[in-house]
Amino acid sequence: MTRPATFQKLLRRGHLRVASAAVMTFGCTLAVIAHVLMSGVQERHLELVARTLSYSVEAAITFRDEQTAGELLRDIAGREGLVDARVLLPDGAVLASHVTPDSGPVDRLMRRVGEVLMHSEARSPVLLDGRTIGLVRVRSDGTLYAWLLVYGAVGAVLCIGASLAAGTLMTRRMERSLIEPINQLAALTRSIRSERTYDRRAPPARIAELQALSEDFNAMLDEVQLGQAELLATHRRLQSDNDLLAHKAWHDELTGLANRSQFERRLQEALNSTGARGGHLAVLFLDADGFKAVNDTAGHAAGDRLLTMMADRLRTAVRETDVVARLGGDEFAVLLHPLRSVDDARRVGQKIHSLMTQSFDLDEHGHFHCGLSAGMATYPLDGDTIPALLDTADRAMYRAKHAGKRARHKPLTGQGTPYPTPHDKIAQ
Ligand SMILES: Nc1nc2c(ncn2[C@@H]2O[C@H](COP(=O)(O)OP(=O)(O)OP(=O)(O)O)[C@@H](O)[C@H]2O)c(=O)[nH]1
Secondary structure: OOOOOOHHHHHHHHHHHHHHHHHHHHHHHHHHHHHHHHHHHHHHHHHHHHHHHHHHOHHHHHOOOHHHHHHHHHHHHHHHOOOEEEEEOOOOOEEEEEEOOOOOHHHHHHHHHHHHHOOEEEEEEEEEOOEEEEEEEEEEOOHHHHHHHHHHHHHHHHHHHHHHHHHHHHHHHHHHHHHHHHHHHHHHHHHHHHHOOOOOOOOOOOOHHHHHHHHHHHHHHHHHHHHHHHHHHHHHHHHHHHHHHHHHHHEOOOOOOEOHHHHHHHHHHHHHHHHHHOOEEEEEEEEEEOOHHHHHHHOHHHHHHHHHHHHHHHHHHOOOOOEEEEEEOOEEEEEEEEEOOHHHHHHHHHHHHHHHOOOEEOHHHOEEOOEEEEEEEEEOOOOOOHHHHHHHHHHHHHHHHHHHHHOOOOOOOOOOEEEOOOOOOOOO
């Protein structure tokens, strides 16, 4: 595809054409008028010269004085710019004649041009007492006319040059007031498109049409910006909804602890890194003893509060890197990772146990003492998969619970490590 011409080029070309056409039209019209006028004037002038000459040569013809007739012809031809002047007798014989020689090649050329364009001749009879005694014939070659043409052509060329200069000046001025704002607007559009800077605006223009274009362009940018802001707000809303959903998907709503899904995900991550680097980790399963009584005696809201307080205590008992989760009801799980030894896990388990069995202050419902049954599974001793570890810890916890129900401090052996729990009843 050919590239379209620039506005600047079109403007310059247009100016050149208009200026040339104007000068040519004007020049041609002037030339036609000048030709008509000059032909008429030349014809009348020659007639006058021929008539004057016919009076002057009357005596010379009468006396057949060739010399005087010749001098008269020479004199008048020199003054009136004639190329050929003759005095003829009635029988056609030439009494006297004068032919003006050309003065060089330029004169010769101009004479030729003049002859082609404006060759004129005049005749006048020589009368004596009403009788024709001779004839005067004069010819002009139109050299003057040819020179006039040359001056005219030079003038036309100068006029075209002047028009061109004026046109260029006008184009430059127009460029400043018309093309520059258009180019600026185009550059602004390009940069807004590439940099997405929709807060930029087109400057005011001095030409009404361009000003209208700038205003429309800016109004369009306003709308784009508004749309963008709305889009951004929607995006933020969606993002926050998404965050909320993600939080809900990974957290327990009541306590804010990790839920079972997150616990298992973190456990898998811990298993991966521990498996790769070597080391230990421990999973603790915790279940409150006699929690149901809180709901039954103090109400569900108090039960909720107690669960929240338990969660807070559990958080304080472990490190940032450990994971505390609520698996459901009054059942919690703790992931201890990284871990130097199984003994460390036991120590943390004891710490948790002693913290959780301290009384909880439930305001108007008094202080509650809650028991805790716990089971522990350690990696790699009790398994190296999530189901194996969870199952081991769960079974250990249930053994602890049943053992606790049978006897307060009966130590248990077997897979996993149950913690004996003091079965304190809820004190009010
Ligand atoms: N307030 C409250 N109670 C809950 C929630 N989820 C479960 N529960 C109740 O917690 C109780 C848990 O049951 P259990 O574990 O059998 O109660 P428990 O008295 O601790 O029994 P043991 O574990 O055998 O000692 C049930 O009564 C559930 O209704 C909760 O989100 N809020």
